[in-house]
Amino acid sequence: xRRSCAVLRAGVGGAALLFCTHGIxxxxxxxxxxxxxxxxxxxxxxxxxxxxxxxxxxxGAYRGSRFGLHGSEPIGADLAIVFTLENGFSSVDGTLQTxxxxxxxxxxIGAHGTWGELRFGRxxxxxxxxxxxxxxxxxxxxxxxxxxxxxxxxPYTNNALAYLSPLVGGFSATVMMAMRDPSENDxxxxxxxxxxxxxxxxxxxxxYARQQTHGAGALRANLGGASYGFENVRVWLSFFNxxxxxxxxxxxxxxxxxxxxxxxxxxxxLGYAHVRDYSTAGASADQFSAAFEYDFSRTLLxxxxxxxxxxxxDASFTLRxxxxxxxxxAYPGAPVAGVQLGVxxxx
Numbered sequence: 463x464r465r466s467c468a469v470l471r472a473g474v475g476g477a478a479l480l481f482c483t484h485g486i487x488x489x490x491x492x493x494x495x496x497x498x499x500x501x502x503x504x505x506x507x508x509x510x511x512x513x514x515x516x517x518x519x520x521x522g523a524y525r526g527s528r529f530g531l532h533g534s535e536p537i538g539a540d541l542a543i544v545f546t547l548e549n550g551f552s553s554v555d556g557t558l559q560t561x562x563x564x565x566x567x568x569x570x571i572g573a574h575g576t577w578g579e580l581r582f583g584r585x586x587x588x589x590x591x592x593x594x595x596x597x598x599x600x601x602x603x604x605x606x607x608x609x610x611x612x613x614x615x616x617p618y619t620n621n622a623l624a625y626l627s628p629l630v631g632g633f634s635a636t637v638m639m640a641m642r643d644p645s646e647n648d649x650x651x652x653x654x655x656x657x658x659x660x661x662x663x664x665x666x667x668x669x670y671a672r673q674q675t676h677g678a679g680a681l682r683a684n685l686g687g688a689s690y691g692f693e694n695v696r697v698w699l700s701f702f703n704x705x706x707x708x709x710x711x712x713x714x715x716x717x718x719x720x721x722x723x724x725x726x727x728x729x730x731x732l733g734y735a736h737v738r739d740y741s742t743a744g745a746s747a748d749q750f751s752a753a754f755e756y757d758f759s760r761t762l763l764x765x766x767x768x769x770x771x772x773x774x775x776d777a778s779f780t781l782r783x784x785x786x787x788x789x790x791x792a793y794p795g796a797p798v799a800g801v802q803l804g805v806x807x808x809x
Contacts, residue, residue, distance in 0.1 A: 494536060498809075500529035504553045505765075505804025507605065509781055511789040512796025521553040523783030523804055524603035524765055528567055534574070544579070545571040550785065559785060567618060579626040588624065588636040588658040589671040589685060590617045596660070596669045597687045597700040599719035599731035600753055605781035605800045606767035608735020608749035611788070612779055613702040614711040615683050616673055621653065635659045642677065653677060665691040679708035694723040712741040719751075727757040737779065742794075745777035763806040771798040 505523045508515055521527045530548035537543055548568035550559030560566035570583030593602050593615055600607035621641040627634050638656040654675030661668045670686040687700030703714035719733030731753040739745035753767040769781055773795050781800045782788030791798060 494534055496531060496533040498529070498531060500809050501525050501527055502553045502807040503527050503804065505802050507800060507802045509789050509798065509800035511780055511798045512792035516789060519554050520783060520786045522785030523605070523802060524601070525806055526550050526559070526785045527553040530568065540575045542574045543571065544574045576628060578628050581624045583622065584618060584620050585622050585624055587616050587619045587673060588638050588656040589615050589673045589683065591636070592658055592660065592669040592671050593685055596667060596689060597685060598698050598717050599721040599733055600751065603784045604753065604765065604767040605769045605783060605802050606733065606751035606753040608733060608751060609700060609702065609717045611749060611771065611781055612713065612715055612735055612737035612747060614681065614704045614707050615685065616675060616681060619656070632663050633661050679706065681707040696721050710741060713737045713739045729755045739777045742776045745775045747774060747777045747779045748772045761808045765804050765806070767802045769800055773797060
């Protein structure tokens with residue numbers, strides 16, 4: 463048995479999320495392997511959507527609870543067949559995140575080399591990758607992320623063909639095209655496209671992502687931003703807009719956030735986000751947020767988040783998490799406040 467680990471960060475200097483995997487693998491690093499990995503994210507949330515404080519236990523507020531298999535099989539000097547199967551579930555009651563679908567998060571096979579990577583199947587959409595790590599101090603997770611609460615994107619894509627470029631001179635890009643999903647009952651052809659581009663030099667990182675889907679619930683969305691890190695501080699500035707989707711969304715806004723590393727294991731964040739809601743005349747919303755994270759070990763993370771969302775006119779935005787549906791506001795324009803305590807265990 464071999465234990466392998468990979469670290470994902472919410473930007474350079476951001477909140478590190480460590481994914482450790484156990485799997486059967488040969489001692490030769492050039493040999494193939496299959497690894498089992500997973501995340502358990504459970505939190506206690508207390509929210510007031512304008513009708514009183516309501517406590518609830520959530521799963522996947524920061525990082526969706528999941529388990530998966532990832533494998534690689536070399537077939538040449540510079541070519542390997544790779545795959546990922548990933549299931550999302552609730553750590554609160556053990557149910558599948560998507561009823562009747564085992565690998566609802568990812569189910570793809572592809573090829574990898576120095577030229578980049580090709581993937582075929584159900585995948586994270588390219589717009590979801592910068593969204594989750596490069597555009598705010600909260601990793602677009604927990605109730606603290608105004609970026610998550612006030613925008614709309616497509617996180618997963620069926621029947622997709624994607625190309626992920628290698629890093630060249632600080633630049634990288636991803637392009638994806640998706641075929642029609644038979645469940646939409648609207649014929650064959652192209653269901654949508656996605657693209658992302660990123661550039662990084664020293665402590666500065668620039669990101670842009672776009673999607674355009676077709677058919678029922680078609681959604682056009684754009685995301686972009688910059689982050690800069692120096693000493694123990696990193697700052698994020700981002701913008702977003704979207705039109706379409708189910709339920710319907712038509713808005714545009716931005717967010718500003720910063721994170722300070724108190725120690726190698728502790729981080730504190732503050733943020734502000736604003737959105738103009740074009741689906742309702744004169745509506746808009748502002749969110750103010752704070753968060754704290756502490757690494758108890760290489761695999762155990764504690765997080766605390768707090769947020770106040772101020773809806774203006776008839777706006778009805780609410781606080782939610784990655785895989786958590788926010789409590790609906792008591793009435794249009796109602797303010798929403800909440801706090802959240804959670805833990806993430808990775809294996």
